[in-house]
Amino acid sequence: MSTRNLKRQYSSLRALMQQQSNELAIMMDIGKAITSSLNLDEVLQVIMGKVSALLEPKQWSLLLVDQEAQELYFEIVVSPVAEQLKTFRLKMGEGVAGWVAAHGEPMLVADAKCHPQVANYVDEQISFTTNSIICVPLTVKEQVFGVIEIVNGLADRSYTEADLAILSTIADFAAIAIDNARSYAQVNALVITDDLTGLYNSRHFDTLLDQEVDRARRYHAPLSLVFFDLDFFKKVNDTHGHLVGSRMLSEVGKLVKRHIRSVDLAARFGGDEYVILLPNTDKAGALQLVSNLRKTLREHQFRADDGQAISITASFGIATIPEDADSKLDLVRLADKAMYYVKGTTRDGVQVADALP
Numbered sequence: 001m002s003t004r005n006l007k008r009q010y011s012s013l014r015a016l017m018q019q020q021s022n023e024l025a026i027m028m029d030i031g032k033a034i035t036s037s038l039n040l041d042e043v044l045q046v047i048m049g050k051v052s053a054l055l056e057p058k059q060w061s062l063l064l065v066d067q068e069a070q071e072l073y074f075e076i077v078v079s080p081v082a083e084q085l086k087t088f089r090l091k092m093g094e095g096v097a098g099w100v101a102a103h104g105e106p107m108l109v110a111d112a113k114c115h116p117q118v119a120n121y122v123d124e125q126i127s128f129t130t131n132s133i134i135c136v137p138l139t140v141k142e143q144v145f146g147v148i149e150i151v152n153g154l155a156d157r158s159y160t161e162a163d164l165a166i167l168s169t170i171a172d173f174a175a176i177a178i179d180n181a182r183s184y185a186q187v188n189a190l191v192i193t194d195d196l197t198g199l200y201n202s203r204h205f206d207t208l209l210d211q212e213v214d215r216a217r218r219y220h221a222p223l224s225l226v227f228f229d230l231d232f233f234k235k236v237n238d239t240h241g242h243l244v245g246s247r248m249l250s251e252v253g254k255l256v257k258r259h260i261r262s263v264d265l266a267a268r269f270g271g272d273e274y275v276i277l278l279p280n281t282d283k284a285g286a287l288q289l290v291s292n293l294r295k296t297l298r299e300h301q302f303r304a305d306d307g308q309a310i311s312i313t314a315s316f317g318i319a320t321i322p323e324d325a326d327s328k329l330d331l332v333r334l335a336d337k338a339m340y341y342v343k344g345t346t347r348d349g350v351q352v353a354d355a356l357p
Contacts, residue, residue: 040181044076047148047174052078054166055159057150059128061085062138062174063097064146072097072147079151081128088122095122097147100135104144106168109133110158132158136168138175148174194268196246197253205267205275212265212279213328216321223279223321224286225331227339228293228314230272231347236312240304248302248312255300259293275335283320283352290316290350298348315342319353 037043044062051060059079063072072090079085093102096117100107112118112130122128131152138146148171153159192204200208209225216223230252237245249272256266256274265277278286294316302310317338325331334353341356342349 037177038181038184040178040185043174043177043181047170047177048076048078050170051148051150051167054170055134055150055163056153058152060148060150061097062146062148063090063101065092065101065144072101075146079128084125085122096133096135097149100137100147100149101144104137104139104142106134106136106164108159108161108164109135110160134159134164134167136164136171138171138178140175140179145175146178194253196250197256197268197274198250199253199256199274200265200267202267202269202275205265205269205277208265209277209328209332212277213321213331215279217326220322221280222282222285222323223277223331224281224283225319225335226276226278226286226290226316227269227335228274228276228290228316229339229343231313231315231343233272233312236310240308240310244304244310248310251300251302252297252312255296256293259296260289264289281320283318283323283354286318286320287350287352290318294348294350313348315339315347316350317342317353318350324353 037046047062051057057078059077059081061074061079062076064075065071066073066089069089070092072092074086074088077085090098092098096107096109096115099117107117109115109118110132112133118130118133120130129152133149133151135147135149137144138148148167150159150163150167153163192200194201212223215221230248233245233248236248249268252274253266253268256276260266260276260278263279264281265279267275269275276289278289281289294314297312297314300312302312304310317335317340319325319331319334319338321331324334334356338351338353338356342351
């Protein structure tokens with residue numbers, strides 16, 4: 001072999017090694033960036049940036065698995081038709097994303113027009129044309145919990161095996177980062193959550209109350225506080241036992257969660273006493289919520305272990321900033337006083353602070 005040929009081969013080998021070194025460095029940077037945070041929103045934002053910068057898709061999505069429903073839902077969508085896509089859910093096994101989630105294997109579709117796994121009805125409903133797809137699973141401990149799917153490269157170029165390798169590497173890092181962020185969030189939730197009802201515990205609620213009172217005063221916005229206590233609940237424990245009583249407290253917590261807004265804050269204050277904080281809500285709004293919740297408690301079919309029906313009602317007290325109070329202490333004192341007025345008179349009723357005798 002001539003010296004010139006040897007030099008050419010050596011030069012090609014050096015170029016290949018340099019390319020591989022550069023790719024490895026990029027992947028290491030991706031790994032560090034994606035796994036550098038335990039905040040799920042931050043992790044998802046970094047994933048979005050890396051996918052968009054490296055693969056330049058016209059559309060891409062991160063879908064997560066709803067294990068109970070056995071469906072995929074769109075957690076992130078970067079697309080001109082994002083709002084439409086977020087209304088869709090895919091069954092496990094349906095479409096490319098559903099197939100990847102069900103089988104735990106990546107899929108490269110170079111030509112979507114003639115691929116049997118592509119869910120063409122989605123394109124039809126959102127007026128979009130899919131040409132090329134890469135979809136890879138997000139897997140932790142051999143369990144698929146989601147997928148990343150990219151659609152249509154720039155200038156509608158078809159994706160390649162090299163693109164698949166890049167996205168698979170991003171997905172490996174992303175799966176670890178998302179799992180770590182979720183675990184961290186779950187641990188934090190245990191610290192601030194009442195383990196029986198799933199609502200906030202009283203300690204954390206006190207912190208939230210400070211924040212909301214400050215916000216209400218700063219922006220001159222109404223803030224309502226609701227205390228309620230279950231009526232004659234000691235009889236439930238005495239008659240049916242503490243295990244049944246604990247289950248009743250848990251059921252009440254779930255009912256509260258279902259009947260408040262996402263911005264509202266609810267906690268188990270202690271024993272069978274609950275508290276709900278309603279930001280930007282005046283007295284009339286608080287009364288409406290309490291009326292609905294009181295009706296729900298009365299009509300809900302609580303049952304003992306032997307199937308016997310258990311009737312549960314509650315006594316409610318409401319106080320509002322600025323109508324009744326201008327401080328945290330006065331707000332709590334008046335809502336509590338209103339609740340105890342009901343407990344000492346009629347039970348199963350509602351009392352507002354400004355109408356206390």
